[in-house]
Amino acid sequence: MNIILLGPPGAGKGTQAKVLQEHYHVGQIATGDMLRAEVKAGTKLGMAAKSIMEAGALVPDDLIIDMLAHRLSKPDCRHGFILDGFPRTVPQAEALDAMLAEQKQDLRAVILLKVDEDVLIERIAGRFSCAQCGAGYHETFQPTAKAGVCDKCGSTEFVHRPDDNPVTVKQRFTAYNQQTAPIVPYYQARNIYYEVDGMADLDDVSNAIEAVLRKVGVPAQVAEDAG
Numbered sequence: 001m002n003i004i005l006l007g008p009p010g011a012g013k014g015t016q017a018k019v020l021q022e023h024y025h026v027g028q029i030a031t032g033d034m035l036r037a038e039v040k041a042g043t044k045l046g047m048a049a050k051s052i053m054e055a056g057a058l059v060p061d062d063l064i065i066d067m068l069a070h071r072l073s074k075p076d077c078r079h080g081f082i083l084d085g086f087p088r089t090v091p092q093a094e095a096l097d098a099m100l101a102e103q104k105q106d107l108r109a110v111i112l113l114k115v116d117e118d119v120l121i122e123r124i125a126g127r128f129s130c131a132q133c134g135a136g137y138h139e140t141f142q143p144t145a146k147a148g149v150c151d152k153c154g155s156t157e158f159v160h161r162p163d164d165n166p167v168t169v170k171q172r173f174t175a176y177n178q179q180t181a182p183i184v185p186y187y188q189a190r191n192i193y194y195e196v197d198g199m200a201d202l203d204d205v206s207n208a209i210e211a212v213l214r215k216v217g218v219p220a221q222v223a224e225d226a227g
C-alpha cells in the first residue's frame with residue numbers, strides 16, 4: 001500500500017499518518033520531520049534547509065527528491081509507505097512516479113484532508129510536541145492525559161515548532177496555495193484521488209481515511225511482520 005496524505009499546514013497529515021502507520025505497519029515518511037532532524041543534526045542538508053523552513057518557503061526540489069529516494073530504500077518501506085508532506089510540487093510528484101515505476105510499484109490512493117483556513121490557524125497555534133520522544137499534542141484538541149506529562153514517555157518537556165509563528169504560517173499557506181495545490185489536478189486526472197473532511201474529530205477523520213483505503217482494496221489490517 002503506497003499512499004499520500006495531502007493537505008495544507010495543520011490539516012492533520014502528520015497526526016493521521018501516525019495512526020495509519022500503527023495500524024498498517026508500513027513506512028511513515030514525513031519530509032518535514034526528516035528536515036527538522038537534519039537541521040538538529042547540523043548536516044549539510046539541514047544547514048541548507050534551516051533558513052528556508054524558517055521563512056515558510058519550500059526547500060528546493062532536487063534536495064528533497066534525493067532525501068526521499070534514500071528514505072524509500074529503507075526496509076520499513078518494503079511493503080509500502082504513507083507519505084506526509086511529499087510531494088509538494090508537480091516536479092516532486094513526477095519524480096515520485098518515476099521512482100515507483102522503476103520499482104514496478106504504483107500509488108494506491110492520494111487523500112486530501114480538507115480543512116478551512118481559520119481552523120488550520122487554530123490548530124497550528126495550539127500545537128506542541130514532546131521534547132524527548134516527539135509525540136504530538138494540541139492544547140485543546142489533543143491534550144496530554146495528565147497536564148504537563150507526555151503520555152508516551154513521561155517527559156515533562158515540550159516544544160513548539162519555530163515555523164509555527166503567525167508570520168511564517170502565512171508564508172506556508174502561500175507556498176501551499178501557489179506550489180502545492182497544483183498537484184491536486186495532477187492526481188485528479190488519475191483514478192486515485194480522494195477527499196476527506198479533515199474538519200471532523202480525529203477519530204472520524206481516521207475512519208474516513210480507512211474507508212477510502214478499504215474502497216481501494218487495502219486489507220483491513222496488514223500483517224504485523226509486513227515491514
Ligand code: AP5
Nearest residue numbers: 009010011012013014015031032059085123127138141202
Ligand atoms: P511540514 O512539517 O510538512 O509542515 P506542514 O505541511 O506545514 O504541515 P504541518 O506539520 O504543519 O501540519 P499537519 O498537516 O501535519 O498537521 P498535524 O497533524 O501536525 O513541513 C515544514 C517545512 O518543511 C515546510 O514549510 C518546508 O519548508 C519544508 N518541507 C517539508 N516537506 C517539503 C517538501 N516535500 N518540499 C519542500 N519543502 C518541504 O496537526 C496540527 C495540529 O492539529 C496538531 O496539534 C493536532 O493535534 C491537531 N489536529 C489534527 N487533526 C485534528 C482534528 N481532526 N481535529 C482537531 N485537531 C486536530
